Amino acid sequence: MEQKEVFDKVVTILKPFVKNPDALSTVAMETSILKDLKVNSARLVDVVLEIEDVFGIEVKDEDADKVKTVGDAVTLILAKA
């Protein structure tokens, strides 16, 4: 799977949880999921489960712990898919 395809799917997954929709117009690999997109930390479990479902991978707690940016998520998925 290409990085661009994974990136687009990750953004689609994040979209329902984003509290700062303006930030979506400039979303990039370095965009912070919590700081920039303002995803509520309480919804991060939902994001992780959605990533597992969409990409058919298992995201362990220690993997999720390293994901701060959209790019971190893309890198993790590419490593596991």
Next chain:
Amino acid sequence: MATCVGNDVVDLCLPEIEEHHRRDQFVSRVCTPEERARLGDDPKRMLWTLFAAKEAAYKVLVKAGHQPGFAHRAIVVSADLRSVVWGERKLHLAVDANEVRVHAVAWVGDGAFVSGVEAASGDLGVDARAFLCRSVAPILGSSPDTLSVARAPDAEAWDGYAPPRLLVAGAPAPMDVSLSHDGRFVAFAAAIVAA
């Protein structure tokens, strides 16, 4: 030891969390098998009570210099909802739950704390800070106008900021604070820190 507090509020009426207690993936990701067995007759409220307790404890652990990480099951809530254990660390817990929201406060130390929850409709981050300042001003003997909340940038933190600090006229207040908001609710917990 000075009291260190963390709090978390969950709006139980949010449509996006309506079915989570029926989703095996979510429940098993958040709860230990023992906690799961305790969801009981009101599984939605109990699930989010456990979740809020773990989030509140997480905030305390981070303030204490620990790195609990993204591991909800590693933070274990006692059956009586009065304590939380993470590894060898034990935290006190208080839960205030009703039909529409759950509020959990976790803390370490012997000092007293105050906490509150209220409905809000504006910018929830701003409203939570205002609620905190209004509530603790009498305790500090200060006008709410002189109180403010600051969060310093912290590249290592999950959301890029260190925990909130209460300031009186721009100087650190002798109080440890925690803020939370979810859905329609804002909440805080605050404790006088021993000198």
